[in-house]
Amino acid sequence: MKIKEKMTRKMSAAVTVERDSIETALDKRVRELRCLYDIASITGTTRLTLPQRFQEIVNLLPRAFQYPDCTCARITLHGDEFKTRNYRDTDRKISANITVQGAKTGTVEIGYTGTLPALKNGLFSKEERLLMDAVAERLGAITEHRHSEQRIKEERDKTRRYLDLAGVIFIAMDAKGCVTLINRKGCQVLGYEEKEIIGRDWFDNFIPERLRDSVKQISQKLLAGVEEGNELFENPVLTKNGEERVIAWHNTILRDDAGNIMGHFSSGEDITDQKQSQELFQTISHNSPLGIYILQDDKLQYTNPQLQKITGYSPQEMAGRDLLSLVSLEDRDVVKSNTVFTLREESPYPCEYRILNKNGQIKWVMQTVSPIHYLGREAILGNLMDITERKYLERKVIEYEVLNKMKSDLLAMVSHELRTPLATIKGYSTLILDYYSRLDSEETKDYLKSIDISTDRLAKLVDNLLDTSRMEAGLLKLEKSPVSMTQLIKGVATEASIRADQYHIVAKFSRRLPMVNVDAKRIRQVLDNLIDNAIKYSPPSTEITISADISAHELLVSVSDQGPGIPVEELTNIFDRMYRIEQRLYSGADGIGLGLYICQRLVESHGGRIWAENVPDRGSIFKFTLPLTSKIKRKKGRRGIAAELLNRKAR
Numbered sequence: 001m002k003i004k005e006k007m008t009r010k011m012s013a014a015v016t017v018e019r020d021s022i023e024t025a026l027d028k029r030v031r032e033l034r035c036l037y038d039i040a041s042i043t044g045t046t047r048l049t050l051p052q053r054f055q056e057i058v059n060l061l062p063r064a065f066q067y068p069d070c071t072c073a074r075i076t077l078h079g080d081e082f083k084t085r086n087y088r089d090t091d092r093k094i095s096a097n098i099t100v101q102g103a104k105t106g107t108v109e110i111g112y113t114g115t116l117p118a119l120k121n122g123l124f125s126k127e128e129r130l131l132m133d134a135v136a137e138r139l140g141a142i143t144e145h146r147h148s149e150q151r152i153k154e155e156r157d158k159t160r161r162y163l164d165l166a167g168v169i170f171i172a173m174d175a176k177g178c179v180t181l182i183n184r185k186g187c188q189v190l191g192y193e194e195k196e197i198i199g200r201d202w203f204d205n206f207i208p209e210r211l212r213d214s215v216k217q218i219s220q221k222l223l224a225g226v227e228e229g230n231e232l233f234e235n236p237v238l239t240k241n242g243e244e245r246v247i248a249w250h251n252t253i254l255r256d257d258a259g260n261i262m263g264h265f266s267s268g269e270d271i272t273d274q275k276q277s278q279e280l281f282q283t284i285s286h287n288s289p290l291g292i293y294i295l296q297d298d299k300l301q302y303t304n305p306q307l308q309k310i311t312g313y314s315p316q317e318m319a320g321r322d323l324l325s326l327v328s329l330e331d332r333d334v335v336k337s338n339t340v341f342t343l344r345e346e347s348p349y350p351c352e353y354r355i356l357n358k359n360g361q362i363k364w365v366m367q368t369v370s371p372i373h374y375l376g377r378e379a380i381l382g383n384l385m386d387i388t389e390r391k392y393l394e395r396k397v398i399e400y401e402v403l404n405k406m407k408s409d410l411l412a413m414v415s416h417e418l419r420t421p422l423a424t425i426k427g428y429s430t431l432i433l434d435y436y437s438r439l440d441s442e443e444t445k446d447y448l449k450s451i452d453i454s455t456d457r458l459a460k461l462v463d464n465l466l467d468t469s470r471m472e473a474g475l476l477k478l479e480k481s482p483v484s485m486t487q488l489i490k491g492v493a494t495e496a497s498i499r500a501d502q503y504h505i506v507a508k509f510s511r512r513l514p515m516v517n518v519d520a521k522r523i524r525q526v527l528d529n530l531i532d533n534a535i536k537y538s539p540p541s542t543e544i545t546i547s548a549d550i551s552a553h554e555l556l557v558s559v560s561d562q563g564p565g566i567p568v569e570e571l572t573n574i575f576d577r578m579y580r581i582e583q584r585l586y587s588g589a590d591g592i593g594l595g596l597y598i599c600q601r602l603v604e605s606h607g608g609r610i611w612a613e614n615v616p617d618r619g620s621i622f623k624f625t626l627p628l629t630s631k632i633k634r635k636k637g638r639r640g641i642a643a644e645l646l647n648r649k650a651r
């Protein structure tokens with residue numbers, strides 16, 4: 001029994017020892033595991049820097065060893081040293097290498113500093129050595145991870161700096177439309193600080209209300225993958241002070257590693273100023289009363305609506321055209337030389353020229369040109385003012401001035417021409433009245449004849465003046481009827497012979513003349529005028545011949561005299577209104593230069609022509625034509641003969 005008791009006691013003592021050693025071993029493992037756990041916790045802490053982490057790790061290492069109170073630790077990494085306060089260099093230590101990407105970058109060491117109880121299995125247990133290796137490996141991993149983190153951070157900072165430096169807006173938003181990133185330019189444009197933007201709904205806060213839905217739709221299409229976002233969108237954003245800025249956006253979809261759409265990234269350019277200047281240019285150019293063009297390489301590159309109005313051509317019709325092709329032929333050289341001169345002198349020198357517009361109308365324009373740069377190359381900017389109206393008025397003013405001068409000339413001439421016969425009439429009538437009883441009948445007859453001639457002269461003058469103003473007012477009406485020109489000419493010649501019996505006035509016909517459809521009174525007036533001129537400008541006793549002939553379509557009448565003739569250079573002028581040949585102005589022949597003018601208007605209104613020919617030393621011939629209509633020619637047989645008979649009877 002005693003033996004059994006002894007045995008039992010022995011066995012229980014052995015069990016106790018065994019249990020103690022197991023507990024000790026377990027305690028060690030727990031400490032080792034705690035050490036590794038703590039290292040892992042420190043590694044996951046973001047609030048610590050890498051040196052701080054190493055310092056914390058080095059401080060907790062002794063606790064994992066058998067005799068923590070006399071254990072010291074040191075980590076050496078990249079020349080940096082992290083050690084426990086009690087660290088001392090000792091022989092009683094173990095160390096393990098820290099490697100990063102296969103290269104030794106440092107060591108971790110554990111050493112004993114005080115007196116230790118006798119150790120059976122050496123200074124450090126196998127587990128402790130393994131722990132050292134595990135710690136060294138962890139430290140290597142921390143360093144490596146930290147380096148990668150550092151690199152990522154550096155890359156991110158670099159990207160951020162780039163984004164901030166860029167002159168464009170960068171903005172990223174998640175699938176809900178909340179801003180996750182915005183660069184400095186974006187903040188500047190919006191007038192907010194970054195923290196005021198990040199996390200806020202982009203559409204609700206930064207897009208003007210009226211456009212919110214449409215802009216959201218674009219974003220939703222992108223997020224739904226309907227559109228890839230290569231297109232450029234323009235939309236205004238709302239700034240902090242309520243102003244709107246127009247941004248041209250380029251959107252890109254953001255996807256995660258699995259390819260799922262996470263949001264979108266947009267780059268935007270603030271084009272407000274560009275838009276404003278564009279709008280300003282459009283407003284000025286579209287509303288300018290000036291025609292504006294840009295000419296490059298001799299081709300029209302731009303034309304504004306006013307120029308299109310002046311020329312009548314659309315922008316498409318004008319694009320690429322040479323400006324000179326619109327300029328009237330006569331003015332092309334002027335325009336060319338003016339442009340060259342102005343560009344060389346660099347001072348706008350206005351040039352007036354004519355444009356032939358699309359409808360074939362002439363438009364007067366006043367142009368200035370200046371050298372410019374357009375699309376990076378030399379060009380010409382031209383401004384045109386439509387001065388057609390002004391030119392018309394200028395012409396009117398000139399005409400008015402001429403008319404005014406003519407009016408005063410006419411007045412001077414008319415008053416002279418009126419006064420002369422009036423003075424004669426007044427003088428002789430007073431003479432007759434005062435000396436009636438003393439005058440013999442011959443004298444009285446002479447005076448009365450002078451009064452009669454002057455009255456005729458006066459009447460003719462007044463008639464001419466009235467006719468002229470009537471013609472110019474367009475009030476002259478012709479009363480045409482079939483007339484026998486033979487009869488008419490003969491009658492005129494006979495009357496002229498009575499009026500001017502000192503002249504031999506003869507009518508000559510080479511053949512029978514057909515009837516003509518004319519206003520007899522007016523054609524008689526033409527003939528009277530021509531015969532009176534012949535009488536007026538030829539010396540007495542000379543012959544004045546009136547002749548008539550027919551050609552294919554017309555009747556040709558001529559009045560020739562044996563007067564001084566008409567200088568060649570004056571042959572056409574004499575038909576102008578109030579034109580008198582200078583040298584004859586003082587010859588004593590009366591007249592105001594309206595006779596031939598009236599003749600011309602009368603003949604032309606009948607569809608005929610009138611002209612003068614000069615026969616040197618033999619006088620002048622005045623000729624006019626009258627058209628022969630087929631209708632009359634056909635009827636001539638009966639009605640012509642009847643009219644002739646009637647005329648003969650009347651005589």
Ligand code: ADP
Pocket residue numbers: 533534537538561563564565566574579580581584590591592593594595596597620
């Ligand atoms: P007026 O006889 O009143 O001067 P007209 O119009 O009849 O005006 O004639 C214009 C001018 O033409 C005259 O001033 C005269 O110089 C010239 N002329 C006209 N007829 C003749 C003619 N038969 N012979 C020479 N000169 C003439």
